[in-house]
Amino acid sequence: MNILLLGSGGREHALAWKIAQSPLCSQLFIAPGNAGTAGCGTNIALSITDFPAIRQFCMEQKVGLVLVGPEEPLVKGVVDYFKANPVEGMPVIGPSQYGAQLEGSKAFAKAFMQRHGIPTAAYREFDEQNFEDGLDYIRQHSLPIVLKADGLAAGKGVLILNDTEEALDEFEQMIKASKFGDASKKVVIEQFLSGIELSVFALTDGKSYVLLPEAKDYKRIGEGDAGLNTGGMGAVSPVPFADDAFMKKVIDQVVVPTINGLKEEAIDYKGFVFFGLIKVGNNPYVIEYNCRMGDPETEVVMPRLQSDLVELLVATGKQELAGMEVKHDPRVACTVMAVSGGYPGDYAKGKVISGLDAIGSPDSILFHAGTAIKDGNTVTAGGRVLCVTSYGNSVTDAVSKSKAALEKISFDGMYYRRDIGYEFE
Ligand code: AMP
Ligand code: GLY
Numbered sequence: 001m002n003i004l005l006l007g008s009g010g011r012e013h014a015l016a017w018k019i020a021q022s023p024l025c026s027q028l029f030i031a032p033g034n035a036g037t038a039g040c041g042t043n044i045a046l047s048i049t050d051f052p053a054i055r056q057f058c059m060e061q062k063v064g065l066v067l068v069g070p071e072e073p074l075v076k077g078v079v080d081y082f083k084a085n086p087v088e089g090m091p092v093i094g095p096s097q098y099g100a101q102l103e104g105s106k107a108f109a110k111a112f113m114q115r116h117g118i119p120t121a122a123y124r125e126f127d128e129q130n131f132e133d134g135l136d137y138i139r140q141h142s143l144p145i146v147l148k149a150d151g152l153a154a155g156k157g158v159l160i161l162n163d164t165e166e167a168l169d170e171f172e173q174m175i176k177a178s179k180f181g182d183a184s185k186k187v188v189i190e191q192f193l194s195g196i197e198l199s200v201f202a203l204t205d206g207k208s209y210v211l212l213p214e215a216k217d218y219k220r221i222g223e224g225d226a227g228l229n230t231g232g233m234g235a236v237s238p239v240p241f242a243d244d245a246f247m248k249k250v251i252d253q254v255v256v257p258t259i260n261g262l263k264e265e266a267i268d269y270k271g272f273v274f275f276g277l278i279k280v281g282n283n284p285y286v287i288e289y290n291c292r293m294g295d296p297e298t299e300v301v302m303p304r305l306q307s308d309l310v311e312l313l314v315a316t317g318k319q320e321l322a323g324m325e326v327k328h329d330p331r332v333a334c335t336v337m338a339v340s341g342g343y344p345g346d347y348a349k350g351k352v353i354s355g356l357d358a359i360g361s362p363d364s365i366l367f368h369a370g371t372a373i374k375d376g377n378t379v380t381a382g383g384r385v386l387c388v389t390s391y392g393n394s395v396t397d398a399v400s401k402s403k404a405a406l407e408k409i410s411f412d413g414m415y416y417r418r419d420i421g422y423e424f425e
Contacts, residue, residue, distance in 0.1 A: 001024055001025065001026060001064035001065060001310070001314075002025075002026055002027040002028075002029070002061055002062055002063045002064055003019055003025050003027070003028050003029070003063065003064065003065050003066075003067065003310065004029045004030075004031060004044075004054070004057070004058060004061075004063045004065075004066045004067070005019065005028065005029070005030045005031070005033075005037075005041075005066075005067045005069060006030075006031055006048045006054070006066065006067070006068045006069055006070070006073055006078075007030075007031075007033075007048065007068070007069025007070045008030075008032050008033055008034050008037070008069075009034070009069065009070070009295050009369050009370070009382075009384070010295055010296055010298070010299050010337070010367045010368065010369035010384060010386070010387055011069055011070075011292075011293055011294070011295035011296070011298040011299070012030060012033065012034070012037060012069040012070075013034060013036040013037050013040070013299075013367040013368050013369070014298045014299045014301075014302040014303070014367050014389075015067065015069060015293070015298060015302060015309070016028060016030055016033070016036075016037045016040035016041055017040055017302065017365070017367070018302040018305065018309045019040070019041075019067070019309055019310055020040040020041060021308075022308050022309060022310035022311070023308075024308065024310040024311060024314065025310050027041065027042070027061070028040060028041030028042070029041055029042050029043075029044050029057075029061065029063070030042070030043050030044065031043070031044040031045070031046035031047075031048060031054070031057075032044065032045055032046060032047075032048070034368045034369065034370065034371045034372065034381070035368050035371040035372055035373050035378045036366070036367060036368025036371060036386070037368070038373070044057065048068075048070070048072065048073050049072060049073055049076055049078075051073075051077075051078055051081040051082070051085075052085075054066070054078075055081075055082065055085060055087060058087050058090060059087055063087070063090060064089065064090055065090060065091055065093065065310075065313060065314065065317060066082070066090065066091070066092040066093065067093045067094075067313060068092065068093065068094035068271070068292070069292065069293070070292060071100065071103050071104070071152070071290065071291055071292050072152075073094075074094045074095055074097070074100040074103075074271075074291050074292065075097065075100045075101075075103065075104040075152065075291075076097070077096075077097035078092060078094065079092050079094050079095060079096045079097065079100075079268070079270075080096050080097050083096070083268075091270065091313075091314075091316070091317025091318075093270060093271050093313050093316055093317060094270070094271040094272075094291070094292070095267070095268070095269040095270070095271050095291045096267070096268035096269065098267060098268070099262065099267045099268060099269035099291065100291040102273070102289040102290075102291055103152070103274075103288070103289055103290045103291040103292070104151065104152055104291075105150050105151060105186075106148045106149070106150050106151075106188040106288070107125045107150045107186055107188055109286075109288065109289050110123050110125070110188055110190075112261060112265075113286055115261065116257045116258065116260070116261035116264075117257060118253065118254055118257050118258060118261075118286055119253055119254070119283065119284065119285045119286065120285055120286045120287075121146070121190040121191040121192070121193050121285060121287075122190065122191045123188050123189060123190035123191070124137055124188075124189055124190075125150070125186060125187065125188050125189075126171075126175065126186070126187050126189065127175065127185055127186045127187070128175060128176075128185070131175055131176070134171055134175070134187070134189065135168055135171070135172075137189060138164060138167050138168055138171055138189065139164060139168070141164075141167075141189070142191075142192075143161070143162050143163070143164065143192075144160050144161060144162050144192040145160075145161055145164075145167050145189065145192065146158065146159070146160050146161075146189070146190045146191070146192050147159045147161065147167060147170055147171055147174065147187055147188075147189055148187065148188040148189075148190065149174060149179075149180040149183040149184035149186075149187060150183060150184070150185070150186035150187065150188060151180070151181075151182060151183030151184070151185075151186075152183055153180040153181075153183040153184065155229065155231060156180065156229075157180045157183055157184065160192065171187060171189075174187050175187055193278050193280050193285055193287070194280065195278040195279045195280040195281070195285075196216075196241065196278065196279050196423075197216065197276065197277065197278050197279075197287065198214055198215070198216045198239045198241075198242055198277050198278075198279065199214065199215050199216065199217060199274060199275070199276055199277070199294050199297050200214045200242075200250055200254075200255070200274075200275040200277055201213075201214070201215075201272060201273070201274055201275070201293060201294070201297070201301060202255055202258075202259070202272070202273045202275070203271070203272055203273075203312055203313075203316055203321070204259055204262070204269060204270065204271070204272075204273055204316070204321070205270050205315065205316045205317075205318075205319040205320065205321040205322075206262065206263065206267075206268065206269050206270050206319060207263065207319050207321070207322065208259075208319075208321045208322035208323075209255065209259045209273075209321065210312065210321055210324055210325075210326045211251070211255065211326065212301050212305060212326065213237045213238060213300070213301050213304040213305060213328045213329075214237060214238060214239050214242050214247070215235045215236065215237040215238075215239065215294065215297040215300050215301055216235060216236050216237075216239045217232040217233075217234070217235040217294060217296060217297050218232065218233045218234045218235065218417060218420055219231075219232055219233070220233070221233065221339075221343070221344060221417075222417070223417050223418065223419040223422075224419065224422070228344050228345075229344065230339070230343065230344045230383070230384070231295060231296075231344075231383070231384055232294070232295060232296045232297070232337065232384075233296075233336075233337050233339070233416070233417045233420065234296060234334065234335055234336045234337050234387070234399075234416075234417055234420030234421070235294075235296045235297045235299065235300045235334070235335050235420075236300065236332065236333070236334045236335075236395050236398075236399075236420065236421045236424065237297070237300040237301060237304050237332070237333050237334075238304075238328075238332065240395070240424045241279065245282075246279065246282065246284070249282075249283060249284055250275070250277065250284045253283075253284060254275055254277065254284055254286055255273075255275065258273060258275070258289075259273075270316050270317065270319070271291065271292070271316070272291070272292055272293050273289065273290075273291070274289065274290035274291070274292060274293060274294050274297075275289060276288040276289070276290065295369075295384075296335050296337055296384075296387055299335040299367050299387055299389050300333040300334065300335050300389055303329070303333045303365060303389050303391065304328055304329045304331070304333050305326070305327075305328065305329070306327035306328060306329050307324075307325070307326045307327050311324075312324065312326070329391070331391045331392065331393070331398075332391065332392050332393065332394060332395055332397070332398045333389055333390070333391055333392075333398060334389065334390060334392065334395055334398035334399045334402055334420060334421055335367070335387045335388065335389040335390075335402065335420075336387060336388055336399065336402040336403060336406060336416050336417065336420050337369070337384050337385075337386075337387040337416060337417075338384075338385050338386050338387065338388075338406055338409065338414050338415065338416040339383055339384050339385060339414075339415055339416065340370070340380055340382070340383055340385055340411075340413055340414075340415075341412070341413025341414070341415055342413065343383035343384070343415075344383060347383055347413070348380075348412075348413065349370075349379070349380055349381050349382070350374065350379050350380065350381070351379060351380040351411040351412040351413060352377045352378070352379055352411060352412075353371065353377075353378045353379060353380060353385070353386070353409065353410070353411040354409070354410050354411070355408040355409040355410055356378055356409060358405075358408035358409070359388065359405045359408065361390070361401060361404075361405065363390050363391045363392065363398075363401055364388050364389065364390040364391075364401050364402060364405045365388070365389045365390075366386060366387075366388055366405070367386065367387050367388075367389060368385075368386050369382060369384040369385055369386055369387065370382015370383060370384055370385050370386075371385060371386060379411075380411055385411065385414070386409070387402075388402040388405040388406055388409075389402065390402040390405070394424075395421035395424040395425065396421070396424075396425050398421075399420050399421050402420075403416075403418060
């Protein structure tokens with residue numbers, strides 16, 4: 001079958017790498033892809049939000065399945081578009097626009113969790129209408145206090161504040177001055193939870209689900225988890241503290257009620273559910289849902305997934321996931337992300353990358369993120385540029401292999417964290 005994958009990041013390179021290994025895949029197209037995905041299939045210069053052009057391409061190339069990598073096309077309704085304008089026999093794997101609100105609207109996600117008894121931080125939502133109530137709510141709230149823009153804000157819409165005056169000021173800027181544009185017209189205010197975070201992934205066909213390997217990502221730019229938030233600087237899988245007893249709680253209290261909730265509410269959802277969890281004491285709480293896989297988590301999850309991803313995706317499209325078994329590689333996988341100098345602030349693009357062929361270890365895999373080909377060279381084209389995932393017997397072992405590989409690669413301004421997985425040494 002011919003497959004089209006939408007997206008261009010490290011997540012998509014890892015998905016493309018996995019899809020290309022399947023005997024069920026004849027031709028893989030990636031739109032628009034990056035310099036790395038070009039090695040797994042054919043990159044196609046299509047916009048991921050130009051749905052009519054995507055449909056035209058699928059018909060011309062006899063595409064049998066579309067997998068959506070990032071959230072943007074999902075939140076903009078790509079699944080609904082293809083439901084209204086179907087290409088015969090071709091599923092588009094991802095939730096409907098309504099289902100994608102689990103990621104696209106914090107207020108929608110919180111209300112969903114409340115309806116289904118899913119553990120999450122206590123909260124209230126405010127907008128222009130009840131702005132004054134919001135100020136009162138903040139004044140009597142304990143610190144730290146968490147303010148979240150309701151909509152998508154490029155990962156910047158969450159503020160954790162230790163000062164009531166500052167919280168009042170930020171709240172006003174979000175609602176009255178559209179600090180995050182339309183995304184902050186509505187604000188969720190929630191209780192601060194203290195604990196350690198992890199990411200759990202399910203693939204659901206709307207009736208049943210399978211669990212993929214869990215992962216932990218490292219969001220801060222600096223070593224020791226200091227400095228600004230990024231898209232993610234590295235990841236490890238499995239997560240050492242996510243033992244069987246804890247994962248049973250995650251399944252019973254979070255995953256099953258979520259999948260059942262989608263079913264009960266007749267929400268059309270055939271795709272990945274990303275549970276952003278925090279372990280408080282010994283219990284899981286949901287910090288956020290995403291309607292797609294994580295990045296860079298996918299770069300460790302796909303290498304640890306032994307089952308055929310295409311088989312799972314086809315079963316998802318046909319709602320035949322029930323009873324399918326997912327095999328996980330018992331080895332540890334860690335990834336370390338190399339970023340452009342200045343990221344997550346301003347950074348330059350177009351820097352030539354050298355040493356890409358030098359990895360040489362069968363235990364390490366190079367995934368491209370923000371890269372492009374220019375004048376025959378592979379150059380930087382984003383903040384997060386590339387990552388190396390390695391297998392190992394322990395987190396330390398796998399991370400040291402990735403760092404050894406990254407030492408052979410260079411571009412002007414290259415930076416990576418040398419302490420990924422530091423808590424687990
Ligand atoms: P989100 O965009 O909802 O994932 O939030 C971004 C980050 O803010 C999360 O990964 C957490 O590190 C942090 N965060 C969000 N909500 C809370 C909360 N209620 N308590 C503590 N930290 C939080
Ligand atoms: N690594 C977190 C995310 O993909 O949202």
